[in-house]
Structures are given as structure tokens and as C-alpha cells.
Amino acid sequence: MKKKIRIALIGSGGIAHSHLTGIDEYENAEVVIACDVNEEAAKKFAEKHGIENYTTDIDAVMADKAIDAVTIATPPAFHAPIALKALKAGKHVHTDKPFAMNAQEAEEVVNLAKEKGLIFMVGMNQRYTSEGQTAKQIVEAGTLGEVYHAKALWKRRNFIPGGVGGWFHNKKIAGGGAMLDIGVHLLDLCMYVIDNFKPVSVSGAVYTKFGPYGGLKPASTSEMVEPEFSVDDYSFALIKMENGSTIQLEATWAEFMEQKEYSNIELKGTDAGMNLRPMKLFKCGSEEGSYEIIEPKPFEGEGNIKKGRTYNWLEAIEGKAEVLCKPEQSLAIQKIIDAIYESSKTGREVIIDWS
Ligand SMILES: NC(=O)c1ccc[n+]([C@@H]2O[C@H](COP(=O)([O-])OP(=O)(O)OC[C@H]3O[C@@H](n4cnc5c(N)ncnc54)[C@H](O)[C@@H]3O)[C@@H](O)[C@H]2O)c1
Numbered sequence: 001m002k003k004k005i006r007i008a009l010i011g012s013g014g015i016a017h018s019h020l021t022g023i024d025e026y027e028n029a030e031v032v033i034a035c036d037v038n039e040e041a042a043k044k045f046a047e048k049h050g051i052e053n054y055t056t057d058i059d060a061v062m063a064d065k066a067i068d069a070v071t072i073a074t075p076p077a078f079h080a081p082i083a084l085k086a087l088k089a090g091k092h093v094h095t096d097k098p099f100a101m102n103a104q105e106a107e108e109v110v111n112l113a114k115e116k117g118l119i120f121m122v123g124m125n126q127r128y129t130s131e132g133q134t135a136k137q138i139v140e141a142g143t144l145g146e147v148y149h150a151k152a153l154w155k156r157r158n159f160i161p162g163g164v165g166g167w168f169h170n171k172k173i174a175g176g177g178a179m180l181d182i183g184v185h186l187l188d189l190c191m192y193v194i195d196n197f198k199p200v201s202v203s204g205a206v207y208t209k210f211g212p213y214g215g216l217k218p219a220s221t222s223e224m225v226e227p228e229f230s231v232d233d234y235s236f237a238l239i240k241m242e243n244g245s246t247i248q249l250e251a252t253w254a255e256f257m258e259q260k261e262y263s264n265i266e267l268k269g270t271d272a273g274m275n276l277r278p279m280k281l282f283k284c285g286s287e288e289g290s291y292e293i294i295e296p297k298p299f300e301g302e303g304n305i306k307k308g309r310t311y312n313w314l315e316a317i318e319g320k321a322e323v324l325c326k327p328e329q330s331l332a333i334q335k336i337i338d339a340i341y342e343s344s345k346t347g348r349e350v351i352i353d354w355s
Pocket of ligand 1: 015075
């Protein structure tokens, strides 16, 4: 009988359950151990999901030759160090976003995975959505003509995740705020849809205006509740690509705005435009002066893509599919993220180094 892929799930918090979804659907794989620095969290998670074992000892997980692969659902600062440990131990790796704390760390992971011939993937779940796939097909079919500009926005009026003093608010653990929590999703999805991962320069600005006050309030009149809040609650970037096209990116946890939440990618093409949320195409009609707004038929697609990120990763481990989120693409995203924070700090445009 064929041996099942035996997986360790590292991190037993909020998002860990979503890593199980694709694994549970995959016939030839099972999560055999839940690992968390917090023993109670690992125990509870293992019991709830019928996982046979739990531990706080990550080194024992890495040393266990019977474990073939790890999926990482810890806070961001631990993603790359755990990925490196796992790859060194000969295990395939899937990690949640954001990839790493900087491009140097990310590059080390990408190179080691390549050297070892192991499957490494940053599981960007937005790529597996129906609108992501629909948009990708429309762009690939050439319906938009040349896509010369994109706007990728995920904005929340007042939703700062994590409690006071939690890791989400700590740059050393989270790496960043709104940009790394939600901005990175839309940036990744946008670059995937337009299939362009060659940024050449970035101008960015990040702000921390409401986080220390516990959320959206007129900051000038409020008590500070969390002075050590060290991440952005509003961030913005203009990214220039090698082919001359541009991406405008915005990510917000707190902002005086009309909607409670707004998430969209707008694509500007020479033949048509498109919005992803809600999915709409804009183009000139066949009659002189007419204009059409079309709701494209949603992608129903191959089942394996609908089954999501961990399913795709497992298929790649078994050589049945390629990973949708290629490591080099995730590295390009990380270079942009680094450049946004550097540009914000220096007040200058940052040139992306591809040497
Ligand atoms: N893909 C998505 O849509 C999505 C959504 C939410 C969160 N996330 C990402 O998932 C990751 C985890 O977020 P969360 O909301 O589940 O956080 P969480 O705080 O709920 O859970 C994190 C867990 O990791 C454990 N942990 C911390 N350090 C560890 C270590 N070194 N080794 C093992 N376990 C460790 C913690 O004890 C905790 O149980 C973050 O990177 C976050 O950005 C992704």
C-alpha cells in the first residue's frame, strides 16, 4: 500500500484549522502531530481535530524521520526559521503568509528548497478563489489588452486584529501591520492575475495613527492605550514594473472611510478594464459610442484548484501538479514589502535589486 504523506502542523492558533481543509480532502496525507509552544493550545487543537499526537518540542518533530512535511501556522517571525529547520531535515514545507521578515531570509528558504529538491510553498489562499481564477483566465485570454495599471486595495474602517500587547501589534514578531496582514494578499493576487513578478522600484509610506489608541478615534483627543504598538495601520505603495506598468497598493486597518470594509483589484487595460470584487468587465460595445459593463461567468474550474492551498502543495509533493504559488514569486513579493518599509523610512524611492 502507498505510504501516506505524514505532516506536522506547527502552530495551533486561529488559522491552523484552514491548513487542515485541503489535507483532510487529500486521500494520501494525514496530519500526525500538532506542535505549538503553548502545550494547551496544541493539545486542544489535536483533540478537536482527531490528530493522534501533540508536542511543544519542535526539534523532536524535525528529527522524526517518519514526518515528511510541515505546514506552518505560527506568527510571521517564526515562518522562515521553522521553514529552514524543516528543509534542512529533508521535509517539504507549506507556510502561511507573510513569507518572512525580510528578503534575505526569504531567499535563503527559496535557495535551500531548490538545493534539497523539496516542495516549498507560501500558501496564498486568495489565488484559489473563484474570482482570482476567473480574473486570471480573462487576463490570459487577452480580453483586457495590455494591462498598464492595477489598483490593489484592502481597506478596513476599524478592524485592528489581536488584543492589546498581542503579536499582531509588535513589528519584531509580525514584521508589519495592515500591509503584512491584508495588503500582501491583494498584492500577491494582483501580481498573479497579471502574471508580472518583475518589480523594479517602489515608493511607499506607512502610518501608525490609530493603533496606539485602540482603533479609530480622533487620535488628538484620545488616551493612548498601547504606546508600544509598532506596526502600520495604514500603508500605501506605488510599484513600478520592468515592463513599464504600475501597481498602486493600499492596506488599512483603520481609516475614516465610507464602507466598513473594501477589498478590490482594479485592472486598467488598453481594450477593457476589470474589477475583481465584485467581478465586472468594462469595455466599449460594438456600436459606436456604446459602453458595456459585463459580469463574467465565475470560474468553476478543476476541482484541485478549488480544494485550495494545502491540497495543491500535497499534489506537488506527489508530482501530480505544480504549486500555484511559486517560491520565486513569493520572493518578489517579499522584496516589494521590504522596499515599502524602507521607502517609508527614507522618504525615497527604492530600486529593487535583482542582481
Ligand atoms: N491566510 C490567511 O487568510 C490568514 C488569516 C489569518 C492569519 N494568517 C497568518 O497565519 C499566521 C498565524 O496567525 P493566527 O491568526 O493563527 O495566529 P494565532 O496567534 O491565533 O496562532 C499562532 C499560534 O502559533 C503558536 N506559536 C507561536 N510561536 C510558535 C513557535 N515558534 N513554534 C510553534 N508555535 C508557535 C502560538 O502559541 C499560537 O497558538 C500569521 O502569519 C498570520 O498572518 C493567515
